[in-house]
Amino acid sequence: MTAARFQRLRQVLEFRQPDLTIVTDNVHKSRNLSAIVRTADAAGIGGMHCVIPDKDYKAFRGTAMGSHSWVKVERETDVTAALTPFKAQGYQVLAAHLGEGALDFREPDYTKPTVILMGAEKLGVSPAGCELADAFITIPMMGMVQSFNVSVAAGIILAEVQRQRQLAGLYRQCRLDDDVYQRTLFEWAQP
Amino acid sequence: MTAARFQRLRQVLEFRQPDLTIVTDNVHKSRNLSAIVRTADAAGIGGMHCVIPDKDYKAFRGTAMGSHSWVKVERETDVTAALTPFKAQGYQVLAAHLGEGALDFREPDYTKPTVILMGAEKLGVSPAGCELADAFITIPMMGMVQSFNVSVAAGIILAEVQRQRQLAGLYRQCRLDDDVYQRTLFEWAQP
């Protein structure tokens, strides 16, 4: 490993946002999940949670995408189990969902501890996911088509999250606990 | 066709932005092109231009995606031929590209007549495309991965274009010439 590479690993860890995550609620296509992981990494998300059937999870882990090594992907079998620990810690759960009373996606304060909940390709966010959401957020659409591809929607929302967190200075100093920082740096620096 | 459906077709046509388009520079995967078309529709783009090899174009047209009927996709064989007519009409060409001197994607004034140029999955924007660009625009990334999926990048940029055009009131009155409006409404209203 070159010194420049090592410096880059440290820089990226210093950008990581431990109080920001994504939960996917039965998104099942590998290519969508891979694009979401890649986008999560870019926003400084270090860990993500995928509610996904067994067969689809195997296919997803099978796709050799570089970003998988930088973002820890936890598999969950149930959206309630995935969200409950975050609710207990006081995270806001914002479901990307085109429901009654949804907020424009630029309205929430994303500098708070936040879970972004993304819905499945066909069915959207599940009833159990909607139940646990503190709010629905929606990206306005001016065309005939009724929804974005889920990875595109995640990208648009995360770009706004990143903008707000950048303004608030949340990428300006390391936000990981020292032991997490050191452990991850050690893992990443393995040949 | 119900009256509500007809009203919706009219509403969407009234949102269309005739001075805004996308050119794809050898983006070749159908699923990426389809996601870009879907996102273009949502931003009010009525026509887009794809520089794409023959075989990939056939595969792309073969994918039965609803949005294809709402956005006119012109096939182009060469990026210079695709961009030259827009340059001649005074459009700014903004290439989504991570090059030297690229602007943050929120900096340009997207209320001007604009072409967004998106690059290929592996190779990015071609040298000929870079040559014709008035500026490069880049979405900041804070992670290990060096680029977004191209349809995610297009979505993030178009969300900003839409935001600016909404603020400027460009979705508030019909911007299509009357003959284009009537012709398209007629086509769309066909059973």
Ligand SMILES: C[S@@+](CC[C@H](N)C(=O)[O-])C[C@H]1O[C@@H](n2cnc3c(N)ncnc32)[C@H](O)[C@@H]1O
């Ligand atoms: C293809 S959409 C699902 C559409 C589904 N038919 C529905 O009505 O929920 C997949 C996911 O992408 C996200 N999404 C797509 N378009 C969105 C928009 N305009 N605003 C917010 N989220 C969106 C949501 O999380 C959604 O569940």
Ligand SMILES: C[S@@+](CC[C@H](N)C(=O)[O-])C[C@H]1O[C@@H](n2cnc3c(N)ncnc32)[C@H](O)[C@@H]1O
């Ligand atoms: C997968 S990227 C191509 C990466 C290619 N290796 C390069 O260096 O250009 C495909 C296209 O998505 C767009 N894109 C991806 N990430 C971007 C970013 N951070 N800023 C601007 N455009 C981006 C660009 O149009 C790019 O050409």
